[in-house]
Amino acid sequence: MLNPLFKKFRIANLALFVCAMVCLVCYDTFRGVWLKGFTSLWFVLIGLVNLIFAKKTGINNTKPVYFIFTGLFLGMCADVLLAVFFEAGIVAFALGHVMYLAAFYMLQKPRKADFVIAIPVIAVSVYIVIGTPFITIEDSFIRYFLIVYAVIISLMLSKAWSNFIAGKSAATLIIAFSSALFWFSDLMLAVDMFGTPSRLVWILCSYSYWPAQNLIAHSMFHFVKEQQRQKIHRNTLRVNTKEL
Numbered sequence: 001m002l003n004p005l006f007k008k009f010r011i012a013n014l015a016l017f018v019c020a021m022v023c024l025v026c027y028d029t030f031r032g033v034w035l036k037g038f039t040s041l042w043f044v045l046i047g048l049v050n051l052i053f054a055k056k057t058g059i060n061n062t063k064p065v066y067f068i069f070t071g072l073f074l075g076m077c078a079d080v081l082l083a084v085f086f087e088a089g090i091v092a093f094a095l096g097h098v099m100y101l102a103a104f105y106m107l108q109k110p111r112k113a114d115f116v117i118a119i120p121v122i123a124v125s126v127y128i129v130i131g132t133p134f135i136t137i138e139d140s141f142i143r144y145f146l147i148v149y150a151v152i153i154s155l156m157l158s159k160a161w162s163n164f165i166a167g168k169s170a171a172t173l174i175i176a177f178s179s180a181l182f183w184f185s186d187l188m189l190a191v192d193m194f195g196t197p198s199r200l201v202w203i204l205c206s207y208s209y210w211p212a213q214n215l216i217a218h219s220m221f222h223f224v225k226e227q228q229r230q231k232i233h234r235n236t237l238r239v240n241t242k243e244l
Contacts, residue, residue, distance in 0.1 A: 006225060009053045013221050016046045017214055024210045028203075033083045039210060040076040046217035047072040050224060059227040064103040065220050071099035072217055087145065094149050100216065101156045104175065107223070108163040118158035125150040128187060134195045146190070157183045171223040178215035185209035 020042030027039040047069040054065045074096035082089030129135065129146050137143040160179035164172040188205035191197070 005053075005056060009049060009056075009221060012049050013046060013218050016042055016049065017218060020046070020210065020214050024206065028206055033080060036083065037076065037080040040079040040213070043210070043213040043217045044069075044072050044076050046214060047220065050217065050220040053221060054224045054227075057224055057228045057231075059224055059231060061106070061227055064106045064223065067099045067103035067106065068216065068220050071096040071103070072213065074099065075213055087142070090145060090149055094152050097149075097152045097156045100179075101152070101159060104156065104159040104163055107172070107175075108159075108166050111162060111166060113162045113165060114159050117162055118155055121158050122151055122154040125154045125183070129190065135190050137194050149186075153183055153186055169222070169226055171219050171226055174215050174219040174222060178212045178219065181208045181212035181215070185212060 020039070023035075023039045023042060027035045047065075051062075051065050051069050054062045074092050078089045078092035078096060080089075081092055126147055129137070129150050130143060137146065157179045160172075160176045164176040166172075185205050185208040188201050188208065192201045192205055195201075
């Protein structure tokens, strides 16, 4: 019963991911705010497809999927807002990261490792924002704003890797990898906006950010699949126990 449904949604995920990457190349070539928003729309669509997948399979734990989807939607809004009203874009991104962080805690309860990993990551992130010669932020309000943002994304990255260490699976691996890509893309964005912009920085930022968002959206497909397998396993055990 799961196989036909699994195959259908896997094809949908792959097709949307390919479309997203094609659109990314188009945006890189032609630019434009609305083309940027359209490029981001694809990871929202992947999130929506996997939200439908979660509802179709009837898994019990759908909250992480809803929170990830909300984060994806906020990310799409942030992409457009950054070009129009920078501060509003950063707020939208920060809220999106909070949604991701909440989802990651739903996947795995708080552990000491979360904070052990978070301390050095936060230190590096904050140092990059305020201590490196490559990034100069003259506006003190924006500087403090970005420090808070750096702490939020560091917590998200740390929790993602802590979850992977605690329970290795396709979903936790994709989340950990995509979170690292996201962190790196934000670093490149900071260099592009407050440092010395270049074609290389643009490429590193763009071709890490959009794949990261699409992979986070895709990770929910594997999460739902894993939850469904656990549900089938539990039901099988119940049936076998009753027969005994």
